[in-house]
Amino acid sequence: MYHFNKIFAIAMIVLLTGCSIGGEKKIKIFSVEEPRKKLDYPMPTPLQIEEIKWIIITSENAQEVFKKLEEAGIDPVLFGITDKDFQVLARNFAQIRQKLQETNSLLEEYKKYYEDTGNSQ
Amino acid sequence: MFSTIKMAIAILLITGIAGAGMYVMKLRADNATLKANQQKLETAITEQNKVLEQQKADFTAILESNKKLNVLIGTFKKDLDDLDKRFTKKNRDIGKLAIDRTKAIERIVNKGGNNAARCIELASGAEHTEAELKATLKSQINPECPALANPSYVPFQ
Numbered sequence: 405m406y407h408f409n410k411i412f413a414i415a416m417i418v419l420l421t422g423c424s425i426g427g428e429k430k431i432k433i434f435s436v437e438e439p440r441k442k443l444d445y446p447m448p449t450p451l452q453i454e455e456i457k458w459i460i461i462t463s464e465n466a467q468e469v470f471k472k473l474e475e476a477g478i479d480p481v482l483f484g485i486t487d488k489d490f491q492v493l494a495r496n497f498a499q500i501r502q503k504l505q506e507t508n509s510l511l512e513e514y515k516k517y518y519e520d521t522g523n524s525q
Numbered sequence: 526m527f528s529t530i531k532m533a534i535a536i537l538l539i540t541g542i543a544g545a546g547m548y549v550m551k552l553r554a555d556n557a558t559l560k561a562n563q564q565k566l567e568t569a570i571t572e573q574n575k576v577l578e579q580q581k582a583d584f585t586a587i588l589e590s591n592k593k594l595n596v597l598i599g600t601f602k603k604d605l606d607d608l609d610k611r612f613t614k615k616n617r618d619i620g621k622l623a624i625d626r627t628k629a630i631e632r633i634v635n636k637g638g639n640n641a642a643r644c645i646e647l648a649s650g651a652e653h654t655e656a657e658l659k660a661t662l663k664s665q666i667n668p669e670c671p672a673l674a675n676p677s678y679v680p681f682q
Contacts, residue, residue: 450651453642460623460631487620490634491612497641498608498669502601505648505673509597513590517583 442519447511600672608669637669644670 461469461482470480485493612619623630644667647653653674660666660675667674 447650449649451646451649452651453645455639455642458631458634458638460627460634462624462627464624465627487618487623491609491619494608494612494637494641495605497645498605501641501645501648501670502604504645506594506597506601508648508650509594513594517586517590520586 448508604670604672611668640667640669643667644673647673 459469459482461484469482473480473482619630647657647670653676656665657667657674658677661677661679663678665675666678671678671680
C-alpha cells in the first residue's frame, strides 16, 4: 500500500506537470528585411508626330489656293489664324515641348536617384 | 581549542578561495560583457559611418540633379527668346513678309513646323538620329530646339 501511494503520488506529479517538464520552448522572433518592390514601369513611348502642311493664304492668292485644293480633291476650306496668332501658336507649342522635356528629365532623375543609389524607401 | 581554531582558519581559507574564485569569474563575465559591448559599439560606429557616407553621396547626387535641371530650365528661356526673335528680328513683320513673299514664307513655316514637331518627339524621349548628334554647324541644326536636338552644337555667342 505504501508503495502504491508513492507511485500514485509520482504519477500525479507527472500528470500535472508533465507537459511543463523541461520548460516551454522559447519562441524566437526575428525580422528579415524585405526590400520594397521596384515600380518597374518602362519609360513612356516617344511620340511620333504626324506632319501637317501649312498653307499661307493672302487676298491675292486666295482664288489660286482654293482652285488648287479643288483640283487635288481636297475640300476647299481652310482653318485660318492670323500672323499674330501663328506666333502665339508657335510659342504655345514650344512651351508644351519644354514641359514635356522637363517632366521626362525629372522622371529620369528620380529613376536615377532611387535606382542607382539604392534609396528605394 | 586548537582544533576549533584550525577549523575556523580552514573555513576562512575555503571561503576566501571560493570568494576569490567567484570574484575572478565575475571579472571574466564583466570582461566578456565589455568585449561584447565594445564589438557592438564598433559595429554601430561602422554602420553610422556608412549612413553618413550614403547621406553625403545622396546630397551630392541631389545637388548634381538640381544643377542639371536648372541648366535645362535655363535653356528653355533662351529657346523661347530665340523663337520670339525669329518673328520680330529687325522689326520683322511676318504678316507683311507672307504677303510679299508668300511661297518662301510658306516653305519656311512648313520647315519650322516640321522642326518643332521633331523637337516634341525628342522631348518625349525619342532617340537622336546620327545627323542630329553630329550637327555642329548652324546650317545643320534644328533651330527650334538646338539644345535638345543637337548636343554637339555650341552656339557662337
